[in-house]
Amino acid sequence: MKFTDRIYETAKPIWNQSHHHPFVQGIGHGTLDIDKFKFFMCQDYIYLIDYARLFALGSLKADRLDVMQTFAQMLHITLNEEMALHRAYAKRLGISESELTNTKPSPTTIAYSSYMLNIAQRGSIKELLAAVLPCAWSYYEIGKKLSEIPGAMEHEWYGEWVQMYQSPEFGEVASWQINLLNEFTTFSSEEEKNQLEEIFLNTSRFEYMFWDMSYQKAMWPLDEK
Numbered sequence: 170m171k172f173t174d175r176i177y178e179t180a181k182p183i184w185n186q187s188h189h190h191p192f193v194q195g196i197g198h199g200t201l202d203i204d205k206f207k208f209f210m211c212q213d214y215i216y217l218i219d220y221a222r223l224f225a226l227g228s229l230k231a232d233r234l235d236v237m238q239t240f241a242q243m244l245h246i247t248l249n250e251e252m253a254l255h256r257a258y259a260k261r262l263g264i265s266e267s268e269l270t271n272t273k274p275s276p277t278t279i280a281y282s283s284y285m286l287n288i289a290q291r292g293s294i295k296e297l298l299a300a301v302l303p304c305a306w307s308y309y310e311i312g313k314k315l316s317e318i319p320g321a322m323e324h325e326w327y328g329e330w331v332q333m334y335q336s337p338e339f340g341e342v343a344s345w346q347i348n349l350l351n352e353f354t355t356f357s358s359e360e361e362k363n364q365l366e367e368i369f370l371n372t373s374r375f376e377y378m379f380w381d382m383s384y385q386k387a388m389w390p391l392d393e394k
């Protein structure tokens with residue numbers, strides 16, 4: 170069994186809950202409150218800035234030229250294609266680019282980004298891959314599932330979002346990461362595989378929390394005035 174098949178099976182209950190979350194279903198059925206989507210877009214934009222740094226770290230840590238090239242390509246796609254979608258949405262939603270970049274991160278955004286950056290900075294390229302994989306893979310899976318809902322790809326607000334994440338280009342990003350992680354774990358011990366699985370599960374949990382945080386528009390639960 171491929172290592173990624175094993176971790177996919179373990180993470181399935183978490184991924185199912187993300188898929189059925191009202192935020193995700195609301196995008197697919199076109200019923201999501203636009204203010205929740207705005208909140209998500211802003212948080213996701215600053216999340217992606219840190220996520221892009223993970224790909225830069227992957228390129229730095231790789232000891233093969235083809236792996237460096239793949240990470241550089243994923244860095245390019247994130248900064249120039251995925252984030253371009255957010256910039257275009259922000260324009261339509263009346264959010265300026267500086268407002269977008271200067272979004273204050275929510276506790277969940279801080280926790281998620283910091284966790285991944287910590288793993289990537291102190292761990293190996295395998296740990297980095299285990300941390301980033303649920304992001305690209307689960308979004309592609311969600312994009313594909315939502316694209317099957319009649320009208321989801323044509324919705325005036327959420328159609329472009331679904332179109333982007335179900336696209337073959339984003340499928341390729343997920344496949345690169347899946348193939349690399351399988352290749353790098355061919356000779357890994359059970360102990361190492363368990364550690365990588367835990368990282369994959371943790372970022373899968375954070376993915377769920379990100380949907381939920383966006384649905385609740387959850388910032389710090391404190392009154393500071």
Ligand SMILES: Cc1ncc(C[n+]2csc(CCO)c2C)c(N)n1
Binds near residue numbers: 220
């Ligand atoms: C919270 C959150 N998780 C995952 C993604 C999706 N995503 C992040 S990087 C990447 C690969 C190509 O850029 C993909 C698909 C997101 N936007 N926001």
